[in-house]
Amino acid sequence: MNININHMPVYTFGWLKMNYAEVKDFNTLGKSNKKIIPCDNLVSETDMDLSDIESGAGKEIELLKKESGSTPVSYRLSEGCTPKDVFKVEINPVKEGSFDEFDFVVEKGACLTVLMDIKDGDDLGAAGILTRINLLDEAKVNLIQVIRPGKNARIINDIGVSLGERACLNLSQLFLEGKESYQGFKSKLSGKKSEINVNIGYRVNSGELLDMNYIADQYGTKTVSEFNVLGVLKDEARKNFRGTIDFKRGCSKSEGAENESVLLIGEGMVNKTTPLILCTEEDVSGTHGASIGCLDENVMFYMKSRGLSEEGIYELLSRAKIRAIINTIPDEETRKRLEEEYPVI
Secondary structure, eight states, X not given: OOEEEOOOSSOOOGGGTOSOEEEOXXXXXXXXXXXXXXXXXXXXXXXXOXXXXXXXXXXXXXXXXXHHTOOOXXXXXXXXXXXXXXXXXXXXXXXXXXXXXXXXXXXXXXXXXXXXXXXXXXXXXXXXXXXXXXXXXXXXXXXXXXXXXXXXXXXXXXXXXXXXXXXXXXXXXXXXOOSEEEEEEEXXXXXXXXXXXXXXXXXXXXXXXXXXXXXXXXXXXXXXXXXXXXXXXXXXXXXXEEEEEEEOTTOTTEEEEEEEEEEEESSSOEEEEEEEEEESOSSEEEXXXXXXXXXXXXXXXXXXXXXXXXXXXXXXXXXXXXXXXXXXXXXHHHHHHHHHHSOOO
16 A cells, blocks of 8 residues: 655655655555553453544554454553553554554543553565544643664554643653654643643664654643654665644744754765744744764774774664663653663663
């Protein structure tokens, strides 16, 4: 199946070929091997419809869902949940391709940490994952995604979120490997003083592609959106980042910020970053910025003189970027486990 995903809300970068991503021969015919470990206070599975929540990849994700014939794993979270309650999902894609769908309704005042670990799929064809979350008033979710499906993997990971009054989403993501990785994220901040905090770390190796699309639609007054992105590209790596903050009419006194820092190691990599701020409201504050650079030759010489190879330097610096995002993860158990798996030295 050929689909176009990760559309920018406004087509403004056609000459960069950044208005959307073309995905070819992406088929999701099988079922993944997944393990779900619910937390103690989680209300049992429930039938509900969150199809009206838009995701970052766009409507085309429904084509993959239809092809796979999947049905969502749906949960409603009660007020008894706390941030210490961790809902864990381990996803192991399969060679035939797979599609998984997760829906969460978080009731008023409930809090939860959701950990999704996508891994071990070197021989898979393609994998699609769709997560939709409806946060009611004063609800809070810490969503942590570790995406490492294997060096030959092709994956679309898509997220859609709706936030009520004073609701909060903290999203931490690590993109560590994959032949082609497409990431979509869209949030609708409808409620007054709703908030999203997004922290992303990535390393893209030679020959790999990471394509990202992040959108914050801010409708409510005094809403806040913040995106912080840290990454490393090596040699012939390719990375596209689209980041959009859209201040809708009526969202007075809202704030939005997006920042990305990219480190280049080697030659032949392609980096495209398109931060975008849209605004139909006057009393708002929005900022965006991006920095890109190579390692200083003197620093490279110094590190090599201390016995590090260029490969070792890349691994050291990429792990340092990863650890910076790991430090933002609110769940202590998850944070410690990832620190052990990705030590800086």
